[in-house]
Amino acid sequence: MPGAFNWLAQLASITRFSLLTIPERKGACAAAAFGIGGVVAVLVGTLSIAQGFRQAMMASGSPDAAIVMRSGSDTEMVSFLGPESVRIVADAPGVARTAAGPLASSELFVIINLPKRDTGTDANVPIRGVSRMAFQVRDDVRLIAGRRFVPGRNEVIVGRGAAQEFVGLDVGSRLRVGRNEWRVVGLFTAKGGLAESEIWTDSPGLQTAYQRGTSYQSVFVRLASPDAFDEFRDALLRDPRLNVKVVRQAEYYAQQSRTMVNLITGLGSIIAGLMGLGAVFGALNTMYSAVSARTREIATLRALGFGSGPVVMSVLFESLLLALAGGAVGAAGAYFAFDGFRAATMNFQSFSQVAFAFAVTPRLLGMGLAYALLIGLVGGLFPAIRAARLPVAAALREN
Amino acid sequence: MSVAESTLVQVQAVEKFYRRGSETVHVLEGIDLGVRAGEFLALMGPSGSGKSTLLNLLGGLDRPTKGTIEIGGERMDHLPDRPLAAWRARHIGFVFQFYNLLPVLTAERNVELPLLLTPLSRAERKRRVAIALAIVGLAHRAKHFPRQLSGGEQQRAGIARAIVTDPTLLLCDEPTGDLDRKAGDEVLNLLQALSRDHGKTVIMVTHDPHASARATRTVFLYKGQIVTEMPK
Numbered sequence: 001m002p003g004a005f006n007w008l009a010q011l012a013s014i015t016r017f018s019l020l021t022i023p024e025r026k027g028a029c030a031a032a033a034f035g036i037g038g039v040v041a042v043l044v045g046t047l048s049i050a051q052g053f054r055q056a057m058m059a060s061g062s063p064d065a066a067i068v069m070r071s072g073s074d075t076e077m078v079s080f081l082g083p084e085s086v087r088i089v090a091d092a093p094g095v096a097r098t099a100a101g102p103l104a105s106s107e108l109f110v111i112i113n114l115p116k117r118d119t120g121t122d123a124n125v126p127i128r129g130v131s132r133m134a135f136q137v138r139d140d141v142r143l144i145a146g147r148r149f150v151p152g153r154n155e156v157i158v159g160r161g162a163a164q165e166f167v168g169l170d171v172g173s174r175l176r177v178g179r180n181e182w183r184v185v186g187l188f189t190a191k192g193g194l195a196e197s198e199i200w201t202d203s204p205g206l207q208t209a210y211q212r213g214t215s216y217q218s219v220f221v222r223l224a225s226p227d228a229f230d231e232f233r234d235a236l237l238r239d240p241r242l243n244v245k246v247v248r249q250a251e252y253y254a255q256q257s258r259t260m261v262n263l264i265t266g267l268g269s270i271i272a273g274l275m276g277l278g279a280v281f282g283a284l285n286t287m288y289s290a291v292s293a294r295t296r297e298i299a300t301l302r303a304l305g306f307g308s309g310p311v312v313m314s315v316l317f318e319s320l321l322l323a324l325a326g327g328a329v330g331a332a333g334a335y336f337a338f339d340g341f342r343a344a345t346m347n348f349q350s351f352s353q354v355a356f357a358f359a360v361t362p363r364l365l366g367m368g369l370a371y372a373l374l375i376g377l378v379g380g381l382f383p384a385i386r387a388a389r390l391p392v393a394a395a396l397r398e399n
Numbered sequence: 400m401s402v403a404e405s406t407l408v409q410v411q412a413v414e415k416f417y418r419r420g421s422e423t424v425h426v427l428e429g430i431d432l433g434v435r436a437g438e439f440l441a442l443m444g445p446s447g448s449g450k451s452t453l454l455n456l457l458g459g460l461d462r463p464t465k466g467t468i469e470i471g472g473e474r475m476d477h478l479p480d481r482p483l484a485a486w487r488a489r490h491i492g493f494v495f496q497f498y499n500l501l502p503v504l505t506a507e508r509n510v511e512l513p514l515l516l517t518p519l520s521r522a523e524r525k526r527r528v529a530i531a532l533a534i535v536g537l538a539h540r541a542k543h544f545p546r547q548l549s550g551g552e553q554q555r556a557g558i559a560r561a562i563v564t565d566p567t568l569l570l571c572d573e574p575t576g577d578l579d580r581k582a583g584d585e586v587l588n589l590l591q592a593l594s595r596d597h598g599k600t601v602i603m604v605t606h607d608p609h610a611s612a613r614a615t616r617t618v619f620l621y622k623g624q625i626v627t628e629m630p631k
Binding site: 009021305 | 451452458460461480481485487488489495496497499501502503504512513515516518560572
């Protein structure tokens with residue numbers, strides 16, 4: 001392999017010479033690198049919104065949990081279940097049971113208006129009526145302040161995300177819902193899941209407040225095991241007394257988040273794509289300038305016997321290195337600026353607000369760096385080809 | 400030694416022309432030239448006479464449109480790019496008018512450049528660089544960057560770089576063109592010594608009769624052809 005070794009040795013030498021000249025071109029190099037860094041920061045930052053939203057939605061879906069709604073309902077908002085249906089669902093095979101009964105929570109889902117803390121404008125906040133088993137069905141729910149509500153006493157507990165985003169949800173404050181005034185008695189977390197964006201109370205109280213009689217909108221159940229889902233679903237779908245839809249919670253929340261995630265990802269990609277185009281021109285300009293400034297050096301090396309391949313690769317390598325440096329700065333900036341940043345946005349499926357934290361994941365950081373390298377590759381390719389095609393004899397005399 | 404054996408460079412019926420749109424520009428026509436090993440040949444002629452083009456053809460930086468070029472008995476005018484680059488590295492030492500040193504490297508690093516294309520160890524490269532710098536009288540300036548050297552010193556570093564691989568042929572393109580008379584004389588003395596004392600074959604393009612006077616032979620080019628004497 002002496003040929004290959006020689007080629008690599010040439011590449012290493014030429015690349016070293018190129019990198020040594022960077023201090024002479026530091027302005028242009030920094031501009032290109034920071035341009036790419038900006039693109040990566042925007043890409044990672046935007047996608048971290050989608051990622052955070054998706055994580056908030058997906059954190060709610062454990063594999064052994066299912067949700068039952070009326071057939072044809074895409075969301076709880078448009079679902080309706082009578083008390084008889086709710087009882088049949090709770091007694092169905094596959095549902096986990098304790099001494100206190102089946103782990104099923106028949107629930108109501110209502111939207112109320114509350115002002116947002118940051119803008120003061122009204123936004124839709126979900127209030128959920130749950131039954132006594134709800135805390136065992138969703139075992140990720142933990143009280144972090146106050147106590148649980150007592151059924152029949154117009155009390156609510158509030159998810160941490162909702163309390164942070166909306167006015168009037170601090171423990172001890174009072175809240176007007178429907179015809180009644182409700183007291184906030186507790187604050188809970190749900191491992192960052194969707195429930196943290198909600199207000200919870202007892203189902204009968206909410207039924208009364210909103211004149212829903214004895215009807216519900218959904219039943220949340222915990223299954224005996226993740227594998228029990230098929231048995232549970234088949235039993236309900238076969239039952240002639242029921243007209244229901246049965247989905248795993250994870251699948252339900254994935255559907256719920258799809259529109260928003262696709263919207264944010266699509267917009268983020270378009271913005272990053274357009275900015276990336278600009279950054280490619282920045283990199284092109286920098287690398288064309290680099291090749292132009294080093295025309296005589298490159299020609300000299302070629303005259304001395306260095307091949308055109310190592311010249312091409314060295315220009316590309318420098319471009320990739322600048323892009324990687326810029327990308328790393330952008331990705332780090334995005335991480336420190338956005339990771340964990342809390343916000344709330346509309347979930348278009350339920351027309352209610354979802355509180356979530358931006359999530360800059362390792363995968364997003366990797367994507368950002370890969371995008372930076374792509375920009376560097378495209379930005380360096382044409383200047384590299386120009387460098388390789390330099391007419392050596394003429395270029396040797398350039399000043 | 401026979402004449403054939405002592406002829407290092409053999410140029411036969413070489414032509415070079417370029418197409419500029421529909422027009423054909425003849426740069427060299429019917430060039431026949433032999434250069435003996437150890438000879439110090441000056442190529443003279445006015446601007447546009449084709450002397451630099453001929454030098455580029457001899458150095459494998461360009462290819463003739465017609466004709467053949469043999470150096471050391473090896474025909475090189477038809478070699479593909481990569482073998483031609485390797486051939487240049489092995490056989491040719493270039494000396495440029497503007498020195499063409501890499502500004503980011505010290506004199507000794509510049510001189511070492513052609514050796515990076517060889518399998519020589521670092522220690523051996525260092526040894527050869529020291530010898531080359533000593534020959535050109537620049538050992539004490541080895542650690543200096545080009546910007547810290549005078550024009551004459553930079554050109555001597557350029558010559559050290561050209562001879563460090565012990566090439567078959569030294570090709571010098573206006574080596575004194577950017578120097579004052581004193582520095583130019585030093586460079587010419589050096590080239591003369593390399594030919595006379597070290598047996599190097601040197602071909603030098605120059606405008607300057609003072610420089611060509613140092614050569615053992617001068618060939619005149621005029622409008623792309625070799626002439627016996629320059630027209631008035």
